[in-house]
Amino acid sequence: MYFDIADPSFSVQSEQVRKARDENWYAETNYGVAVLRYEETRLLLRHPKLRQGSARWPAHHGITSGPFADWWANWVLNKEGEEHHRLRRLMNPAFSRRLIDGLVPRFQALAAELVDGFAEPGRCEFMSEFASPYAARVIAIMLGLPEEEWPVLARDSATIGLAMGVTLREDLPRIEAALDSLYGYVDEAVDRRRSDPRDDFVTRIMRAQRDEDRLTATELRDSLVLLIFGGYDTTRNQLGLAMQTFLDHPDQWRLLAERPDLGPAAVEEVMRVNPTVTWVTREALEDFTFQGLDIAAGTTLHLFTEASGTDPRAVPDGRFDITAERPPHFGFGGGAHHCLGHFVARSDMSEALPLLARRMRDPRPGGPSRWLPRSGNTGPIELPVAFTPAE
Amino acid sequence: MKVTVDLDKCQDHGQCAIAAPEVFRINDEGRLEFDDAPAEELRDAVEEAADVCPVQAILIED
Numbered sequence: 001m002y003f004d005i006a007d008p009s010f011s012v013q014s015e016q017v018r019k020a021r022d023e024n025w026y027a028e029t030n031y032g033v034a035v036l037r038y039e040e041t042r043l044l045l046r047h048p049k050l051r052q053g054s055a056r057w058p059a060h061h062g063i064t065s066g067p068f069a070d071w072w073a074n075w076v077l078n079k080e081g082e083e084h085h086r087l088r089r090l091m092n093p094a095f096s097r098r099l100i101d102g103l104v105p106r107f108q109a110l111a112a113e114l115v116d117g118f119a120e121p122g123r124c125e126f127m128s129e130f131a132s133p134y135a136a137r138v139i140a141i142m143l144g145l146p147e148e149e150w151p152v153l154a155r156d157s158a159t160i161g162l163a164m165g166v167t168l169r170e171d172l173p174r175i176e177a178a179l180d181s182l183y184g185y186v187d188e189a190v191d192r193r194r195s196d197p198r199d200d201f202v203t204r205i206m207r208a209q210r211d212e213d214r215l216t217a218t219e220l221r222d223s224l225v226l227l228i229f230g231g232y233d234t235t236r237n238q239l240g241l242a243m244q245t246f247l248d249h250p251d252q253w254r255l256l257a258e259r260p261d262l263g264p265a266a267v268e269e270v271m272r273v274n275p276t277v278t279w280v281t282r283e284a285l286e287d288f289t290f291q292g293l294d295i296a297a298g299t300t301l302h303l304f305t306e307a308s309g310t311d312p313r314a315v316p317d318g319r320f321d322i323t324a325e326r327p328p329h330f331g332f333g334g335g336a337h338h339c340l341g342h343f344v345a346r347s348d349m350s351e352a353l354p355l356l357a358r359r360m361r362d363p364r365p366g367g368p369s370r371w372l373p374r375s376g377n378t379g380p381i382e383l384p385v386a387f388t389p390a391e
Numbered sequence: 392m393k394v395t396v397d398l399d400k401c402q403d404h405g406q407c408a409i410a411a412p413e414v415f416r417i418n419d420e421g422r423l424e425f426d427d428a429p430a431e432e433l434r435d436a437v438e439e440a441a442d443v444c445p446v447q448a449i450l451i452e453d
Contacts, residue, residue: 046403046421085409092410092443328402328446338404338445 001027003034005302006166011374012278012306021307026293032300033293034279036307038314038327040291044303045280046335049288051080053281053300061168067176068163074222077337084336090215091223094205097343106141107351110134115359123366126243126383127236130356135235138348139228142201143189156181157232164376179225186224231341235348237276237372237379238331242266242353244380245274247365249320253357256322260354266322267349271331272309273320276379279304280333305330360387392434393452394427400448407440407449415440 001020004010011017020027021036028034035041044050055078058069072078076087114133118124136150136157159178162171193202205223208215215223246253256266279302286297295301309329312318332339339345366384394414403423407415413433415425429437434451441449 042402043421046405046417048417048419048421085412088406088409089439092406093439096442097447098442332445334402335404336406336409338406342445 003027003029005029005031005034005375008373008375012304012378013374017304017307021311025291029302032302033295035301035303036311038308038311041303041305041308041330042334044282044290044301045330045333047282047290049285049295050282050301051285052077052337053283054078055283058163058168063169063172066172067179068172071179071222071225072163074219075226076223076340077226080336086210086213087215087219087223088336088340089210090208090213090219091205091340093208094201095340095343097347099199099201099204100343100347103141104347104351107138107348108355110137110141110147111352111355112359115356121389123384123386124360125366126385127240127380128382130352131236131239131243131380131383134239134348134352135232138235138344139231142227142231142344143186143224144192144198144200144202145185145189149185152181152185153228153232154236156185157229160229161233161377182225182228183221186221186228189224190220227341231344233377233379234276235345237377238271238345239349239352240380240383241274241276241378242270242349243356243363243383243385244369245270245320246353246357247363247385250362252320252322253363254361256354257357257361260358262322263350263354264346266353267346268329269320269322269324269326270353272315272326272329273306275305275309275329275331276377277305277331277333278375278378280330303330359390360385361390363387392429392431392437394425394429394437395450395452396423396425397448397450398423400446402446404445406443406445410440410443411436 001023017036025037025040026033026035035044058072063069076084076091079087111134114130118129124130132154133150136154137147139153140147140150156178159174163175189202190206193206197203206220256262282301284295284297284299288295314327332342363385366386369383370381372378372381401423403417403421405417408417411433414429414437415423418424437451441451
């Protein structure tokens, strides 16, 4: 089985992928090997002979210097070994669950405000009226910056997202302009907390220290811009995908409205069957053999999160059920590079979904939707939804 | 200090081994190994490891 995963019409959720998964745990692609089953994805995510697979992406497009290449090289995601562990140790405490728990009332108020603000009763364009402002304003809340500036965060993050596409080289001037704009934004956040420190995320990450070691000014800026970029688009898309999944499962939506305590389980179940990060990449550090497959040094592996999460070997019932016990999904990656911001994403989406279920009864498609390709990082571009309003 | 890990929950992500390498490590098979009675001076690092665990599987007693 062979997949052309660079083809925009290729879908990780297609019948072709399901069939390949029945036949074998992997398939060949034009970018290396696609991994399709639960157990193999679980093992390869944290395999010691693999590194995270995106470090050389700019270089593959001939970009080896300049602000974008420098920023990319400084991502914690693109570091390995002790260099990675040092950054992770310094950054982790700012993302602690306790600190995020304190923001829950703000997430709830924000979700309610956005639903109250829908332009029309009984319908909305879910992405621009909820998912985008919610995701961007959560980041503004984290950074202690005025929430009304959210369109700037959303716009610049989307522009930087072009860097994930195959037209990276042509888009580079726009990407670097957006990067410059976000650096300005995070510099303002840091300046504010320098003069007015609080028990908040920015203050914590600025003061992050382990023994005598601290983040340098450059590492701090690069990490905060990565946080905006990494946190905004994924959350926005995942909320849109959640809405899509619940549109297909109205009984589950009604249940969530009645039982808001199922919010966290709903997030996990949505990310299992409809993750925005459709694959996690890894790169072989040396030649090795895994389950009978010879993998040469430098081979890229794409671990398909949805195919693995819905693998009947791991989830035999094949249902979408927010009350069922499920094995952990791969929507946040795993191993040393496990998503740094997962407590934030889990918390803000766990608050948003039950509130939406309560306020938007009987949701149904409200017109034609537009979608990103079902590969890479996916999600709706526009998702009109009609519903029965409720308090 | 007594450390326990809920091995039913543990997914061997190894974030604890990054936070507190003196106490937790991922072995060559990719599985977690840990010291269940670490020295008191490692408390901050162990608390950090418990905090950062993606599945919140680490418990510190006394």
